[in-house]
Amino acid sequence: MNELKIIAEINEEIKKIIDLAEDISLTATNAILIARQAGSNAVGFSVVARELRMFSDKIATAMQELSQLIYQQVSITATKRNRLRSVLKLNQASARHELAQTRLASACVRSQSEVDEMERVISNILKSLQIAMKRTVKQCASGMVIARSAGIESAHGGEMTIALRQVAQSVENVVNNIAIRIKKLGIQLTEVTA
Amino acid sequence: MKKATIIYQSGEHQWIALARDPEKPNYLIDTNEYLITDGTTALLTDPGGSEIFSMVFTAICDAYDPAKIGALFASHQDPDIISSLSLWLDFNPDLKCYLSRLWSTFVPHFGGTDETFIEIPDEGLNIPVGSLNLQAVPAHYLHSSGNFHLYDETARLFFSGDIGAAMLPPDMNDLFVKNFARHIDYATYFHQRWMGSKEAKRVWCERVAKLKIDMLCPQHGAIYQGADVERFINWFDELPVGTGLL
Numbered sequence: 327m328n329e330l331k332i333i334a335e336i337n338e339e340i341k342k343i344i345d346l347a348e349d350i351s352l353t354a355t356n357a358i359l360i361a362r363q364a365g366s367n368a369v370g371f372s373v374v375a376r377e378l379r380m381f382s383d384k385i386a387t388a389m390q391e392l393s394q395l396i397y398q399q400v401s402i403t404a405t406k407r408n409r410l411r412s413v414l415k416l417n418q419a420s421a422r423h424e425l426a427q428t429r430l431a432s433a434c435v436r437s438q439s440e441v442d443e444m445e446r447v448i449s450n451i452l453k454s455l456q457i458a459m460k461r462t463v464k465q466c467a468s469g470m471v472i473a474r475s476a477g478i479e480s481a482h483g484g485e486m487t488i489a490l491r492q493v494a495q496s497v498e499n500v501v502n503n504i505a506i507r508i509k510k511l512g513i514q515l516t517e518v519t520a
Numbered sequence: 521m522k523k524a525t526i527i528y529q530s531g532e533h534q535w536i537a538l539a540r541d542p543e544k545p546n547y548l549i550d551t552n553e554y555l556i557t558d559g560t561t562a563l564l565t566d567p568g569g570s571e572i573f574s575m576v577f578t579a580i581c582d583a584y585d586p587a588k589i590g591a592l593f594a595s596h597q598d599p600d601i602i603s604s605l606s607l608w609l610d611f612n613p614d615l616k617c618y619l620s621r622l623w624s625t626f627v628p629h630f631g632g633t634d635e636t637f638i639e640i641p642d643e644g645l646n647i648p649v650g651s652l653n654l655q656a657v658p659a660h661y662l663h664s665s666g667n668f669h670l671y672d673e674t675a676r677l678f679f680s681g682d683i684g685a686a687m688l689p690p691d692m693n694d695l696f697v698k699n700f701a702r703h704i705d706y707a708t709y710f711h712q713r714w715m716g717s718k719e720a721k722r723v724w725c726e727r728v729a730k731l732k733i734d735m736l737c738p739q740h741g742a743i744y745q746g747a748d749v750e751r752f753i754n755w756f757d758e759l760p761v762g763t764g765l766l
């Protein structure tokens with residue numbers, strides 16, 4: 327599969343993760359309201375719900391950062407493809423005629439050096455992508471811990487225990503979904519960088 | 521490789537036709553390019569698409585030093601006309617490109633900056649090429665809404681862009697029209713379908729009939745010379761085209 331196609335798929339995955347992060351934010355807000363109804367019994371749950379909302383913001387920010395890097399990657403990859411095509415055409419013309427070779431020599435060198443420079447920039451963007459990805463994976467692991475804590479804290483909800491358990495289960499499902507998608511994202515990024 | 525043929529010469533003043541590429545894939549329309557030079561510098565008409573850049577460039581190298589080319593002329597905005605622009609600018613970033621003012625913000629999608637383009641106003645423009653003085657002749661709506669041909673009064677040669685084009689079969693490979701009656705059959709559909717307006721056609725025919733033309737040089741097909749020039753103009757004048765066929 328070509329790199330632009332993989333990048334387009336990665337971008338779609340990022341959009342889905344941002345949507346899921348928004349789901350968590352809404353669910354966490356709902357959880358805070360339910361915890362308030364449960365009173366002092368659900369103070370722990372309320373703290374966990376606030377942590378979940380922060381987690382959701384962090385994931386959304388991380389995805390936006392990835393998205394920007396991906397945009398840069400798409401832009402420069404498209405330009406590089408265009409330049410590579412020029413290099414090919416210029417080399418074809420050079421190979422066909424002695425005068426063409428002489429006249430196009432500097433254009434060939436210039437175009438090739440532009441391609442080389444773009445590859446260097448692409449390599450740097452990919453490194454940034456990998457770093458951002460590792461950070462996101464760590465954030466996601468924290469999110470799973472918080473989601474499990476929500477499940478534990480829901481047991482202290484008194485009359486609201488069932489409602490809190492449902493909310494906690496819902497959060498855990500969404501966080502697990504995010505974790506699966508981030509893992510998939512990591513694999514896709516490896517394909518691009520390979 | 522395309523063949524470079526000198527179709528006009530008077531001292532250093534030359535028209536060189538670059539045509540008939542046997543290696544061209546069938547999915548690409550065949551094109552003719554014309555290099556007009558006074559010996560010191562040159563202008564290349566409709567330099568062609570990026571896919572045929574290497575063929576055009578090497579054909580030029582056979583007949584002329586491409587380093588002396590100072591300008592390109594794009595009759596209109598189509599990809600088979602000017603999509604090789606970025607490659608020409610890779611070769612020489614100082615090249616100028618003459619084209620209709622209508623396309624000066626469209627064609628840069630193929631390459632170039634505002635330094636590259638010299639806009640031709642609707643009424644036409646005198647284009648100096650060294651000591652030569654060429655005239656950009658309006659041919660709007662035939663088939664592009666911003667369209668120009670190029671007249672060399674001294675050589676009495678007329679570059680007619682898509683007008684005069686013919687989709688010729690492989691056995692009619694001559695650079696010049698040999699049998700007008702047979703040739704024109706291969707030009708009919710192209711003109712009926714690609715030329716949009718009978719009013720524009722009438723204006724063009726009247727304008728061009730007043731010029732002294734020894735050769736009418738289209739971007740596709742074969743070159744009309746001698747009596748075939750007038751024969752073609754009369755034929756075109758009578759032909760129902762474009763919206764007139766709806």
